[in-house]
Each structure stands twice: as C-alpha cells, then as structure tokens.
Amino acid sequence: MAPAPVYANPTSHLSNGHSNGLKKPHSDGFGTRAIHVGSEPNSATGAVIPSISLSTTYKQDAIGVHKGFEYSRSGNPNRDAFEATLASIEAGGAHGIAFASGSATTATVLQSLGPNAHIVSVNDVYGGTFRYMSKVASVNQGLETTFVDLENAEDDTILAAIRPNTKLIWIESPTNPTLRLIDIPRIVSLARSHPSSPLVLVDNTFLSPFYSSPLLQGADIVMHSLTKYVNGHSDVVMGALILPPHHAELTSKLRYLQNAIGAVPSAYDCWLAQRGAKTLHLRMKAHGTNALAVAKALQVSPYVEEVIYPGLRSHPRNDLAWRSLSPHARKFIESSEKSIDEEGGFPYGGMISFRIRGGIAEAEKFLTSARLFTLAESLGGVESLAEHPAKMTHGSIPEAERALLGIGDNLVRLSVGVEEVEDLVADVEQALEAAASVSL
Numbered sequence: 001m002a003p004a005p006v007y008a009n010p011t012s013h014l015s016n017g018h019s020n021g022l023k024k025p026h027s028d029g030f031g032t033r034a035i036h037v038g039s040e041p042n043s044a045t046g047a048v049i050p051s052i053s054l055s056t057t058y059k060q061d062a063i064g065v066h067k068g069f070e071y072s073r074s075g076n077p078n079r080d081a082f083e084a085t086l087a088s089i090e091a092g093g094a095h096g097i098a099f100a101s102g103s104a105t106t107a108t109v110l111q112s113l114g115p116n117a118h119i120v121s122v123n124d125v126y127g128g129t130f131r132y133m134s135k136v137a138s139v140n141q142g143l144e145t146t147f148v149d150l151e152n153a154e155d156d157t158i159l160a161a162i163r164p165n166t167k168l169i170w171i172e173s174p175t176n177p178t179l180r181l182i183d184i185p186r187i188v189s190l191a192r193s194h195p196s197s198p199l200v201l202v203d204n205t206f207l208s209p210f211y212s213s214p215l216l217q218g219a220d221i222v223m224h225s226l227t228k229y230v231n232g233h234s235d236v237v238m239g240a241l242i243l244p245p246h247h248a249e250l251t252s253k254l255r256y257l258q259n260a261i262g263a264v265p266s267a268y269d270c271w272l273a274q275r276g277a278k279t280l281h282l283r284m285k286a287h288g289t290n291a292l293a294v295a296k297a298l299q300v301s302p303y304v305e306e307v308i309y310p311g312l313r314s315h316p317r318n319d320l321a322w323r324s325l326s327p328h329a330r331k332f333i334e335s336s337e338k339s340i341d342e343e344g345g346f347p348y349g350g351m352i353s354f355r356i357r358g359g360i361a362e363a364e365k366f367l368t369s370a371r372l373f374t375l376a377e378s379l380g381g382v383e384s385l386a387e388h389p390a391k392m393t394h395g396s397i398p399e400a401e402r403a404l405l406g407i408g409d410n411l412v413r414l415s416v417g418v419e420e421v422e423d424l425v426a427d428v429e430q431a432l433e434a435a436a437s438v439s440l
Contacts, residue, residue, distance in 0.1 A: 030089060030210065030328040031281040038085035038274060052271045053077040074259050078270040085277055086230075086240050090204075090222055091326055092215030094245040097254055098238060098270060102205070102225030104263035105239030106132055109168070109201065109223070112257055116142040119168040119198070120161050122182060123147035124175035124405050126203070127394040133170075150187060151180045151317075158190050166196045171219075172203040173212075173324070177353050177389040177413040178406050179308045181317040184324065188218035199250075205229070207349045208380075210284035213326040215244050228380030229350075231276040232283050236269045283382065285332060286418040288347025289339065294416050296345065297425045298354050303432040305355040305410070311348030321348050351379060352414040353389075360409040362435040363388055367412065369434035372419060372427040379415035384424060386414050 028036075041048050053076060058069040069075050079098055086096030099105040106129055113119070121133060125147070137143035146161045150171060162169075169191055173182035188200050201221040202214035208229035214222050224230055226238035243251050258264060265273075288311070295309035310321035325333070325348075333339040333346050340346050356362050366386075367375045373386040377393055387393060390407050397407070416424065 030091075033088040034085065034280055035278045037088035038081040038083075039278075050078060050081050050271065050274070053267050072267065073262050073264055076264075076267050076270070078267040078274070079265060082270040082274040082277075083240075085274055086224075086242055089277065089280065090209045090215060090242040091213035091328070092244050093222070093242040095243045095247070095251040097241045097243075097251070097258055098226070098265050098273075099240060099258065100263040100265050101237050102223070102227060102239035103128055103132065104261075105223055105225075105241060107136075108254065108257050108261060108263065109221070109241065110137045110143060111141065111261070112253055113143065113167040114141070116144075116165065117167045118144045118146070118163045118165045119170055120146050120148055120150075120158070120166060121170040122150045122172055122175060122180075124149075124151075124178055124180055125170065125172055126176045127396045129170070129172075129203070131396045150182045151175075155186075155190060158187070159194060162191070162194045162196055162198060164196055166194075166198045169198050169200045170203070171200065171214075172206070173214075174206050174310060174349070174351065176206065177394065177411065179206075179310060179351060179353055181310055181320050181324070183320055184214055184217040184219060205380075206351050208280060208284055209326070210281055211288065211326055211329045211347075211349050212324060215242070216326070217324070220244070220247060220250070226273050227378065229284065229287070230280060230380075231273040232280065232381060233272075233276055234378065234381035234383065236265075236272045236276070238265045238269055238273055281328070283418055284329075284350070285347070287350030287416060290418065290421045290424055291350045291352055291414075291416040292341065292345055292347050293421045294414065294424055294428055295352050296341070297428055298352070298432075301429070301432050303357050303436045305357050308353040309348065309351075311346050313344040318344075322346070350416045352416060354412055354414070355408070355410045356412055356432070356435060358410060358435070358439055360388075360391075361438050363410055363412055365438045366431045366435035370427055370431040372417075372424060373414060373431070379413075381415070382418050384415060384417035384419060384427075386412060389413050 039050055056072045058066055060066045083096035083098050087093040133145045148158060148161050171182050191198050191200050199220040201223060202219045203223045204212055204214055205225045205228050222242045224240045226240050292311050295307050295312055298304050298307045310317055356366055370386055373384045376385050377387055379385060389411055390402055390409055394407050
C-alpha cells in the first residue's frame, strides 16, 4: 500500500510563502485544501480531477516490486487520495483512514482496544453506536461501557468512572439527537490527569470539519460518518478516522485493522466523497445560516415548546458553542455581517431538534405535512430532512433510557439543507400549523 501524503494543518503543501525571514509563509485556507489536497493534476495526463481506479489488483515487476499498490483492499489510488483530503481538512490532522461506513469505523476502533477493555461514553450517544457497544462488543470482546452525562457530570464523577483498564472516552458533541455540548478540552484534561490516561475520541459528524476542530482541542481521534456532511449528497455510505501527527503508531494499528477486517470503501465511493468534500466549506456556511433562521422561526412559534440549537443566544451552552468553533468557522462568522444576528445568535451547523406541543400525533402530522423537509433518516445532505428520533434513529435504545435522555414522542430532529431559506422557514411554519390542527 502506498502511504498517503501527510499534510499537517493549517500549513498546506500549496503554500507559496518564503522561508528567508522576509515574509511569513502563507497557509492555505480550509476550502483551498479541500479542493486541492489529494486532487493534484495527474502527472501522465494532466487531468485535474482524479480518475476512478476500479482495478482490484496491480502488476508487480518482480515479487514485491510494484508502484505502491498490490490489492485494492489494502490500498487504492482513490482511497489514498481521499484520505489525504480528510487529513488536510480536519484541522490538526495528519492521518486519514476511510471505512465502508460509520458503523464499520466504530467497530474497528472498539476492536482495536482488545479483549476485556473498558470505555466511558457520553450517555446521549447515537443509537447505532450504543447498540454496538452494548450488544455486540460486550459479547464479542468483553467490552464494558460506562455511560456518563459528560455535559453535566462533576469532574469527580467522570474521574470515578475511569478504571485501570479504561482505554477510551467516547464523545459526541453536539450529541444526537438532543444536541448537548461536551466541553472537549475539559474531558481531555480529565483523561490526561488519570493514571489510565485513556484516549479521547470525538465523533465530529454533526459539525463536520468546518465548524469544529476537536484535534486542536486535544482529542486523540476524530471520527466521521462521511455519509453525512463530508460527502453531503446522500449517495455514499462511508466513515473515517483522522489522527494527529503524534499518533503514528496508533494510526498504523488502525490501518492494519482496516486491511485485516476489510470494511473498506469502494474506489467509486471515495471518488464521490472526495468530490463532495470540495464544496464542504460552501455547503456548511449555507447549512448554518439556514439552520439559524429556521431555529429562530421555531423559537417564536406558539406550537413549539422548546428549540435546541446551540447557535441561539438563548441556548444554555451558547458560550461553549462559540468557544468550540473551529478557527475557519469563526473567521467566516466574524467576517460576515449577516452571520451574527441582532440577538447574538450565530450559525452552528445544520442540525436542529425541537419539541412540538403535543405528542406523537402532532409530531407525525408535522413530519408528514412538511413539503421540503423529507421524512427520512440520516442527515447532512444538500436537501432538508426531518425525522422522529424515538421511533427511528434511536429506536434501539430502551424506552426508559430514552426518557432519561429527553428523547420523547414530541421530539423532532431537522437536518436543514441548503435550499432557499425563505422556503424552508415557510415550510416549517405551515407544517406546524397543520400539526396544531390535530388537537383541535
């Protein structure tokens, strides 16, 4: 397998600055890296877009002598190129590892911990991750998981949950679907202070590499379901891990498992996802500004009990949301007069959850009355989606535990797309009115 190029952020290989002390080297921005890193013009043909390499095997000039590729499970030009893109756009990243799905990514990380390990996980974790931790890894490798409210728990409570065999702390921030925010530097500090010194992994799917940079906040591993924002067009299922430069040994271990387990993405999927990543910075700006407008419309609606969007000034963790913004997201927000509203709200990704007045009947009426928000699972595509977490994405979590997490029958989750914002606001407002008619 040919090693993927390593580009440490924020300085890119495309920098044109001088190193003679007369001028500070120029560091390319997020969008520039997304477009160029991994997509260098082909030296043989001059093609500016990588071709799709569908071959599963590669000619060897002699035994073990080849051009960096042997077998496509072990390495593929499209996967290598895309992994270089991922490492470049996740600020602080140096190593990208792509998988066939987010779930395969989760499974590989947990298998890397070995038998009879213990992990600490945020309690409001994605239903599929909860299922793998509690129903699969617990049986197959004796993994034990302690679910902790990492948002509100005291330091002593979190430290008490860490055991001598604790290998990993699993964070989602914002969590799915209640958008609770975890103070990543705080958790990293606690992990480092404990004798076990577990690794800290952050699932950064909801914010994408554009709005959040967990590696710059001290995390050891960042995970993405690339199916969502990074690909962005609802036509690829993929996952990935990104690690910083100092975790070369851990990267080698995870790459070994990537090949040995074999849950690798196809060349075509890598090509599609790399194409999607080129517009990630543009799409995330639109997702964020649209979501802020929709959240504000929900907030003033008499048919809504509560709106959960950390970018709203009224959100109890709004200050943490601002502190957790990536450097490039903050630059975008501060440089755009329209990004920060008169109340001090700002774009913070495209995900919104809200509690509609009523219960399951009103929630379902809203979901089936929306015209532009399609009733469907998943998120992060250019199109707007809406779903019912208790009955759909989080149905695998026992009802009593869902209730403790605030995932009730009146909770609705929106993935706000990049359509015209006026149309999205109008659609939400008419769907709410339709839902209100259920109880009349």
